[in-house]
Amino acid sequence: MAEVTERRYKPATWLSEHYTTLLVGFLVGVPFALAPLWSRVPGVESLLDLFPGSSRNTLISFSGFLLSGMAMIIEFLAKEQVTPTAVKRYFRRILWPLGIGFALLFVFYGWFVKLVPVEQGKKRYAFVLASRIHGPPCGCRPTDPDVLCVQQLGVGNEAAIPTCWDADAIQLRTVLLQGSYLVSMGSAGALVGAIMLQRKSRRRTKRLPRATPSIV
Numbered sequence: 524m525a526e527v528t529e530r531r532y533k534p535a536t537w538l539s540e541h542y543t544t545l546l547v548g549f550l551v552g553v554p555f556a557l558a559p560l561w562s563r564v565p566g567v568e569s570l571l572d573l574f575p576g577s578s579r580n581t582l583i584s585f586s587g588f589l590l591s592g593m594a595m596i597i598e599f600l601a602k603e604q605v606t607p608t609a610v611k612r613y614f615r616r617i618l619w620p621l622g623i624g625f626a627l628l629f630v631f632y633g634w635f636v637k638l639v640p641v642e643q644g645k646k647r648y649a650f651v652l653a654s655r656i657h658g659p660p661c662g663c664r665p666t667d668p669d670v671l672c673v674q675q676l677g678v679g680n681e682a683a684i685p686t687c688w689d690a691d692a693i694q695l696r697t698v699l700l701q702g703s704y705l706v707s708m709g710s711a712g713a714l715v716g717a718i719m720l721q722r723k724s725r726r727r728t729k730r731l732p733r734a735t736p737s738i739v
Contacts, residue, residue: 549591549592549594549595553587553590553591553594571583572647572649573632573636573638573649574636574649574700574704575636575648575649575650575681575697576649576681577681577697578651578697578700578701582701582704582705585701585705586704586705586709589708589709589712590709590712593709593712593713593716594712596716597716597719600716600720601719601723605723605724607724607725610717610720610721610724611721613717613720614717617713617714617717618714620706620709620710621707621710621711621713621714623706624703624706624707624709624710625703625707627699627703627706628700628703628704628706628707631696631699631700631703632700635652635653635696635699635700636649636650636651636652636700637650637651637652637669637670637673639670639673639674640670641678648678648679650673650684651693651696651700652669652673652684652688652693653688653692653696654688654689654692655669655672655687655688656686656687656688656689660686661687662675662676662686662687663675663687
């Protein structure tokens, strides 16, 4: 029965089968290959540990899709006759979104995110906070600092955060933080692709036959 089902849903032509293989390879294989970028390495804090827990799955999914698309673009350009001059122009243009995205990410992160220590400072949890709500339903005293208020609400209780901070402002800040992260990550992936295109264009240039001087 399994063989019949497999034959029934097999791509109809070689081209459709090749298309399916490429689609799965780029959209599934690339994110899985990038898993060490987001996973915890022994002795090293994961990159996503610096972001709120509610944003991590979103960042992994969207950045994986973004970098998969970037890999497809680089694969397409690698098959074309890209000159070293075009690669340099492409590289310089990518530096702008990379610099702007990283600068915004740095500013937004320092402005919006609070790292709350737990277990006597052995671990830290990130939260996006906004303007404080004083009085009910917030159970914190108006004089309590933000970090202390989060600890009182419970570090793992993100649902209680909107009771003491403006929920709409938190959502807006989260979108800005995630957007700057994706711009930075996508630009970094594009720079890696530019380096690959540069190497390929140089190899192609070396293989071109040199013109022999004409004898007069």
